Amino acid sequence: MPVVRAWWWAALAALTLFGSLPSAALAGPLMLTEADLLLSDSPTPPPDDAPWQRVSLPDRERRVQPDQGGAAWYRMAFEVPASGAAAAPWAVYLPYFYDGAQLSLNGEPLAHIRGSDAEVRVRWVRPHLVTVPEPLLRPGHNVLRVRATLPEGRALQFPSPAIGTHDELLPLYDRRLFWQRTLPQTAVVLSVLMAAFVLCVWWRRRQEVLYGLLGLAVLLWGIRTLPFVFEQVPTALWALWRAVFFAAQAGFAVVMALFALRFAGLRLHWLERVLWAYWAIGPVVMWAGGPNTEPWIDRVWGAGLIPIGLMVLLLVAWSAWRQRTWQAGTLLAALGLVLVAGFHDYLMVSNVAWATRLAPVWLGHRIYLLHLAANLLLLVMAAILTSRFVQSLNGVEELNLSLERRVADREHQLANQFDAMAQLERDRAAEAERQRIMLDMHDGLGSQLFTSLSRVERGAMAQRDVAELLRDCIAEMRLALDALAPSDDDFRSAFGNFRYRWDAQLDAAGVHASWSIDASDEGLQVPPHQRLELLRVLQEALTNVVKHAHARSVQVRVASRTQGLRFEVQDDGHGLDAARVRTGRGLHNMRARAHRLGAELSVVGAQPGTCVILQLGMPASTAQAAQHPPDAAASLRSR
Amino acid sequence: MGIGVLIVEDEPEFLNRFAQAVRSDANLHLLGAVASGSEAIALLDDRVPDVMLVDLGLPDIDGVQLIRHAAARHPGTDVLVVTMFGDDEHVLASIEAGATGYLLKDTSIERIVASICEIRAGGSPISPTIARKVLGRFRAAPAAAAPALNGGAVGATEASPLSARETDILRLVSKGLSCAEVGQHLSISTHTVVTHVKNIYRKLAVHSRGEAIFEAGQLGLL
Numbered sequence: 001m002p003v004v005r006a007w008w009w010a011a012l013a014a015l016t017l018f019g020s021l022p023s024a025a026l027a028g029p030l031m032l033t034e035a036d037l038l039l040s041d042s043p044t045p046p047p048d049d050a051p052w053q054r055v056s057l058p059d060r061e062r063r064v065q066p067d068q069g070g071a072a073w074y075r076m077a078f079e080v081p082a083s084g085a086a087a088a089p090w091a092v093y094l095p096y097f098y099d100g101a102q103l104s105l106n107g108e109p110l111a112h113i114r115g116s117d118a119e120v121r122v123r124w125v126r127p128h129l130v131t132v133p134e135p136l137l138r139p140g141h142n143v144l145r146v147r148a149t150l151p152e153g154r155a156l157q158f159p160s161p162a163i164g165t166h167d168e169l170l171p172l173y174d175r176r177l178f179w180q181r182t183l184p185q186t187a188v189v190l191s192v193l194m195a196a197f198v199l200c201v202w203w204r205r206r207q208e209v210l211y212g213l214l215g216l217a218v219l220l221w222g223i224r225t226l227p228f229v230f231e232q233v234p235t236a237l238w239a240l241w242r243a244v245f246f247a248a249q250a251g252f253a254v255v256m257a258l259f260a261l262r263f264a265g266l267r268l269h270w271l272e273r274v275l276w277a278y279w280a281i282g283p284v285v286m287w288a289g290g291p292n293t294e295p296w297i298d299r300v301w302g303a304g305l306i307p308i309g310l311m312v313l314l315l316v317a318w319s320a321w322r323q324r325t326w327q328a329g330t331l332l333a334a335l336g337l338v339l340v341a342g343f344h345d346y347l348m349v350s351n352v353a354w355a356t357r358l359a360p361v362w363l364g365h366r367i368y369l370l371h372l373a374a375n376l377l378l379l380v381m382a383a384i385l386t387s388r389f390v391q392s393l394n395g396v397e398e399l400n401l402s403l404e405r406r407v408a409d410r411e412h413q414l415a416n417q418f419d420a421m422a423q424l425e426r427d428r429a430a431e432a433e434r435q436r437i438m439l440d441m442h443d444g445l446g447s448q449l450f451t452s453l454s455r456v457e458r459g460a461m462a463q464r465d466v467a468e469l470l471r472d473c474i475a476e477m478r479l480a481l482d483a484l485a486p487s488d489d490d491f492r493s494a495f496g497n498f499r500y501r502w503d504a505q506l507d508a509a510g511v512h513a514s515w516s517i518d519a520s521d522e523g524l525q526v527p528p529h530q531r532l533e534l535l536r537v538l539q540e541a542l543t544n545v546v547k548h549a550h551a552r553s554v555q556v557r558v559a560s561r562t563q564g565l566r567f568e569v570q571d572d573g574h575g576l577d578a579a580r581v582r583t584g585r586g587l588h589n590m591r592a593r594a595h596r597l598g599a600e601l602s603v604v605g606a607q608p609g610t611c612v613i614l615q616l617g618m619p620a621s622t623a624q625a626a627q628h629p630p631d632a633a634a635s636l637r638s639r
Numbered sequence: 640m641g642i643g644v645l646i647v648e649d650e651p652e653f654l655n656r657f658a659q660a661v662r663s664d665a666n667l668h669l670l671g672a673v674a675s676g677s678e679a680i681a682l683l684d685d686r687v688p689d690v691m692l693v694d695l696g697l698p699d700i701d702g703v704q705l706i707r708h709a710a711a712r713h714p715g716t717d718v719l720v721v722t723m724f725g726d727d728e729h730v731l732a733s734i735e736a737g738a739t740g741y742l743l744k745d746t747s748i749e750r751i752v753a754s755i756c757e758i759r760a761g762g763s764p765i766s767p768t769i770a771r772k773v774l775g776r777f778r779a780a781p782a783a784a785a786p787a788l789n790g791g792a793v794g795a796t797e798a799s800p801l802s803a804r805e806t807d808i809l810r811l812v813s814k815g816l817s818c819a820e821v822g823q824h825l826s827i828s829t830h831t832v833v834t835h836v837k838n839i840y841r842k843l844a845v846h847s848r849g850e851a852i853f854e855a856g857q858l859g860l861l
Contacts, residue, residue: 496815
């Protein structure tokens with residue numbers, strides 16, 4: 001679709017450009033195609049009997065002759081219809097006149113076009129429209145005389161003047177002015193801006209050589225178009241001015257060739273060097289040889305640019321064939337146009353005989369086409385690079401998007417992995433818990449039952465002992481249930497149950513119990529795996545009170561301090577004797593359990609009775625709690 | 640006449656133990672001691688026990704069903720659930736079915752008699768676990784029964800059938816305080832505390848029946 005659109009625009013542009021030009025030739029005004037010529041320096045019109053010779057217009061190749069001075073007189077006669085003279089105002093239109101001239105009508109001065117002198121060199125690009133004052137024009141026979149200054153170093157180009165009413169001629173003048181002067185002026189400004197922009201891009205991204213070449217081409221083209229802007233140049237700078245013009249024009253061709261090479265993906269260093277060397281010849285010759293070398297430069301060196309252009313065309317055609325992209329195709333078409341235009345301009349400027357015979361009228365108009373085609377070419381190149389730029393931006397965006405997607409995917413994977421790891425962790429914690437309970441049952445209840453069974457079987461146990469043993473087992477089970485009860489989410493509940501049960505038990509044993517809990521609900525925290533062990537120590541202590549101490553009362557105190565939880569079981573019994581402290585199984589068990597808890601157990605004599613103190617270090621318990629993520633603890637409880 | 644006791648227990652060992660306890664006290668007299676639910680239902684048809692001891696693990700009928708039947712048939716009968724540890728879900732289910740107390744299987748004979756007398760005197764035992772579960776039941780229930788109400792926490796307390804005093808008692812018991820301590824704490828007698836507990840159990844049963852009716856309505860059965 002973009003290809004079609006691009007071609008459509010190109011076709012429209014061509015139609016606008018060329019469709020309008022032939023109308024200049026078909027206009028109604030009177031075209032003067034013949035003149036009498038006399039080479040003479042005379043400031044006044046030479047007499048009619050002087051050796052005038054008849055020439056056809058436009059007159060090309062009129063050069064300075066050493067013996068005849070620097071001016072040429074043209075005399076043109078024309079008839080004005082009687083009715084037409086009244087339809088004022090009339091005008092004389094010169095589609096081009098590059099040098100100075102004096103115009104007179106019927107012997108009266110009509111206009112003066114400034115020519116080159118000691119101070120400035122002129123080369124008028126603009127057309128000239130001279131309004132004829134009404135009294136000067138006579139119905140019937142009129143004579144227009146032009147004294148033209150012959151330029152140095154090149155031929156005088158004398159156009160075919162048109163005479164008609166001002167209204168007829170003005171559109172011709174305007175159109176030519178636009179195409180030959182206004183448009184190049186605009187092109188110069190745009191070229192400079194565009195070159196600055198593109199070269200800035202290249203400056204920051206040196207690897208994009210195509211941008212650099214485009215910028216250079218645009219800049220050279222802007223310089224090459226300068227003579228269309230500045231028509232008068234100080235004489236001192238003239239040689240330099242022309243040298244710059246030719247250098248820029250040839251440089252444009254060379255840079256285009258380099259652009260085409262790169263575009264085709266070719267890196268031929270020798271060819272690039274040859275191209276630069278060829279480019280250097282022109283300016284060097286001009287600098288060394290002076291203004292007189294200009295015709296040679298124009299015809300010979302300029303002609304050498306045509307094969308370079310052809311090479312560019314072939315390269316682009318080749319890459320268009322290979323790439324089959326709209327960019328390559330459009331570039332090929334634009335280049336073709338440039339070459340045709342350049343060839344056309346060359347034929348026109350050089351006055352090649354066969355070409356002049358082939359299209360005398362068209363070439364007589366001296367319409368330069370190259371700068372129009374070149375503008376088109378530059379636009380095409382800019383469009384190509386813009387589309388590349390846009391493509392690479394889109395590519396970057398796409399890359400970013402795909403990177404984002406990949407990052408999101410990876411994040412998702414990581415989250416899944418983390419979930420899996422957390423699940424694994426929970427499973428491991430659950431497994432550890434299960435192991436612990438099994439070990440507990442094996443070492444605790446299990447061994448107690450097995451030992452007792454053995455003793456009962458050999459009749460070593462009294463009935464009362466058996467009952468007591470079984471009560472111990474039941475108490476052990478109750479304790480385990482308290483500590484492991486699935487719905488009990490904290491130590492507070494387990495401790496509440498423990499207290500409730502022991503209250504009844506101590507009451508039944510005739511021991512008055514008083515409990516004091518100096519801890520907030522938050523302070524009374526024990527990690528799940530420590531609860532059972534902790535309650536066992538307390539149970540053992542209370543069992544000792546009931547069984548051995550013969551106490552009347554017992555105080556159970558729980559206190560939460562910054563350094564941890566402190567449990568105290570103090571009775572008013574007859575105290576522990578030293579031997580029991582050392583050898584008693586119960587105490588031994590308590591110490592072992594306290595050790596496993598990482599707690600400190602101390603048994604001190606009170607007055608009277610005994611006090612068992614269990615100090616559970618808070619740092620250890622909180623550290624343990626921190627190791628279990630909340631959800632892992634929840635999964636343990638809900639099993 | 641004394642307190643008429645019916646024992647439903649499938650294990651002969653415990654049946655004997657409970658029967659022995661009942662016989663040991665002059666104030667109690669054994670109305671019957673059966674080992675299955677069907678026998679108990681048959682017996683309930685022509686006798687009205689004052690206290691009924693029910694083991695949940697019966698061979699023929701779910702103990703909770705039997706309790707529901709007894710509570711419906713003889714609202715004046717106090718049902719004591721016989722339980723191994725006194726803290727499982729079954730105790731709560733039994734209370735919701737209409738039981739007003741529980742008895743641990745390893746309770747001494749003296750304690751069995753005392754428990755029967757206490758429940759007849761208007762009190763009920765309660766453990767921290769049960770207190771917590773009852774609290775939880777009343778907290779969760781209004782939201783479940785009336786999901787359309789978006790009253791939040793205020794709506795929940797308003798909808799709770801428990802009085803502030805009853806809620807306080809449950810909260811203290813759930814922390815492990817004995818009934819005597821709760822009484823001290825609230826400046827009421829222990830007897831009042833256990834009476835409150837019995838009322839709480841009744842409310843729970845009524846509440847659970849209400850829920851059953853609500854659910855039946857939802858299912859289109861009523």
